[in-house]
Amino acid sequence: MSSTPQKRAVRKSPAERAAEITEAAREIALEAGLSALTLRNVAARVGVASGLVAHYQPTMDTLVASTFATIVAAETQEVAGLLSQQPGPPERLSLLVETLLDNSRLDVTAIWVEAWTLGRRNEALAASVREQMDAWQKVFQGVVEDGNASGAFNVSDAAAVAWQILGMVDGLNAQALVRWNGVNDRGTHLAHAVEGMVGAARGSLAAKPSA
Amino acid sequence: MSSTPQKRAVRKSPAERAAEITEAAREIALEAGLSALTLRNVAARVGVASGLVAHYQPTMDTLVASTFATIVAAETQEVAGLLSQQPGPPERLSLLVETLLDNSRLDVTAIWVEAWTLGRRNEALAASVREQMDAWQKVFQGVVEDGNASGAFNVSDAAAVAWQILGMVDGLNAQALVRWNGVNDRGTHLAHAVEGMVGAARGSLAAKPSA
DNA sequence: TCTCTTGTTGATCACACGATCAACAATGCT
């Protein structure tokens, strides 16, 4: 932690300083949301004057957009990376749904939800949002198409079904953000829902007796 | 429209003025979001001084919260009212899903999404959000329980399934807010998903050959 | 007609925001 007091910040290379600002922005966004990304806020965490942050960023809107992209892209890659270890499409889809609903990424969900609203007034952010949504949709679509090819699923429009699953996952996560208690077995219920959409047998995607 | 110029607003009864402010807030929220609910903004639409709005509202946070509740409760009642005309639970559930995904209420969806984020900093709003979510969930739960009783559905935890459907609908609507094109047949796909969750036969909830 | 109640005004305060930029000082180079 770069604590409060410091007379003058040590001189650093532009690349290093830019990285510090990026990282500080990431932390602030995850803790307090994208709206907490102010010049003074970021500057304080890095331990520099507010002007320096402005000097490294053309506009705060772009910092918000790039911070969003950084956080969300990391999540996508992380989760997508888990898929390769699974044997077949049903297992991959099952893991995907199960993982995304495990409530361990609610801070990222909060950023998604905030971005949907902020994108209304921040065009750069809106573009990032669309881009990252497309990336997620492609992950789902790949799994659905593989399952179609292998005969495990029976879907006529894989792209549409992928969008649908993505929307459902987002909605359930957003819900968990507000109503975290009293709702049980999200994974199982969503698995049944997905079974209905991809034409898989009831129970074929529900959580296995783990380990 | 109460246009721009007016020397002094006509004197009105507190009840009438309060209603004007409430209505102006509703319109502004639907057009530009809850974050556009500022003292000066609301005052301008009503055609009074900013101080008057403050005089009628203890705090802007409470105006935001009550405006949210007003808008969302109206939507819930409107849609719930359509259900009574349907013969059985499958038809009711089908209509519910179909209606909520028809993209005619995206302005309300935008307010939901914004409220999820704003509730983080506005406790009154957060309470309203929970309250309205509960109301929606009860609507779904009622339909699911009726279907269970009639034998049309087979659900062990109607409350959980109701939450699940609600989350899915919200997520799909939020998605439509950002990505309104390229996604087809939301209603049909969600119907299949719901069939999977409630244990109904595939196709039994999908859109009928409408009138 | 006068008076008093009360709905209404708008200037004002303190604060926070993004952005700008002249002045500063640390560092590397000659």
Added chain:
DNA sequence: AGCATTGTTGATCGTGTGATCAACAAGAGA
């Protein structure tokens, strides 16, 4: 050692916010 480069500062500007309140004036009751 002296100099030039450049990373850094922080005061400052304009704007927007919620909130406050003394002053005003419209309207009802006497």
